[in-house]
Each structure stands twice: as structure tokens, then as C-alpha cells.
Amino acid sequence: MLLTRTIPFDPTRAATAHQRTVPMDILRTEDELLVRLDLPGADADSIDLEVERDVLTVSARRPARQEGAAPVLTERPTGPFARRLRLGRDLDTDNISADYTDGVLTLRLPVAEKAKPRKILLGQGGAAL
Numbered sequence: 001m002l003l004t005r006t007i008p009f010d011p012t013r014a015a016t017a018h019q020r021t022v023p024m025d026i027l028r029t030e031d032e033l034l035v036r037l038d039l040p041g042a043d044a045d046s047i048d049l050e051v052e053r054d055v056l057t058v059s060a061r062r063p064a065r066q067e068g069a070a071p072v073l074t075e076r077p078t079g080p081f082a083r084r085l086r087l088g089r090d091l092d093t094d095n096i097s098a099d100y101t102d103g104v105l106t107l108r109l110p111v112a113e114k115a116k117p118r119k120i121l122l123g124q125g126g127a128a129l
Contacts, residue, residue, distance in 0.1 A: 022083050030116065033091060033109040037083065040103035041076065047100060051093050056085045058105065090114075
């Protein structure tokens with residue numbers, strides 16, 4: 001239903017996988033796919049969400065480190081990044097919703113009605129086919 005891949009925002013810039021990976025959880029319920037991405041320190045105004053055909057792209061920017069301070073240890077990446085999620089056909093991409101609270105971006109991708117399980121009523125009365 002969903003394939004994921006981390007895409008460096010600037011392919012000409014050398015970066016390790018650790019620096020560009022955004023931790024993510026994906027949960028499936030009967031009605032929706034719930035995607036949570038950790039974006040601590042990213043300004044909400046820098047987050048951009050775009051759907052093109054079957055690909056959802058999430059891009060954002062974490063601010064640069066404080067000027068004039070010498071880094072002793074740096075494990076939190078800064079700068080731009082993007083994450084692409086390949087969406088399955090059974091999702092309703094016209095009704096995706098997003099919320100950014102406490103450094104976590106939450107995306108709700110509804111399952112299309114045609115993909116939800118449904119009951120088929122059994123007729124009675126002996127009608128021949």
C-alpha cells in the first residue's frame with residue numbers, strides 16, 4: 001500500500017544516511033493510514049506537502065546551528081530535507097489532512113471507500129439465476 005524512501009533535498013551535497021533520515025511511524029486502521037514524522041526544531045512555515053500522482057513529498061528545513069558557537073557534538077541534522085512516500089491506489093489522496101504539533105508532523109490518509117471491507121447481503125427466496 002505504501003512504499004517509502006528518503007530523498008536528499010540537494011543531491012549535490014554529500015550527506016550520510018543518518019543525517020538525512022527522518023524517523024517515521026506508519027499505522028493502518030480500517031479507515032485511514034496514519035503517518036507520523038519526527039521534525040523537531042523545524043519551523044511549521046518551512047514544511048511543504050505536495051501530492052503528485054501517487055507520490056506524497058514532505059519537505060522541510062531545520063534551522064542552522066547558532067552562529068559563533070563551536071560544535072562539540074552534532075547529531076541533529078540541519079538544513080533542508082525531503083521524504084517521499086509512494087501511495088497505493090487504495091488511498092483517497094484528495095482528502096489528506098496534516099497537523100504539526102510538538103515537533104511531530106501527523107498525516108492522515110483516508111482509505112478510499114472502494115478499498116474498505118464491506119458486507120455483501122445474501123438474498124433469500126429461491127430466485128433462480
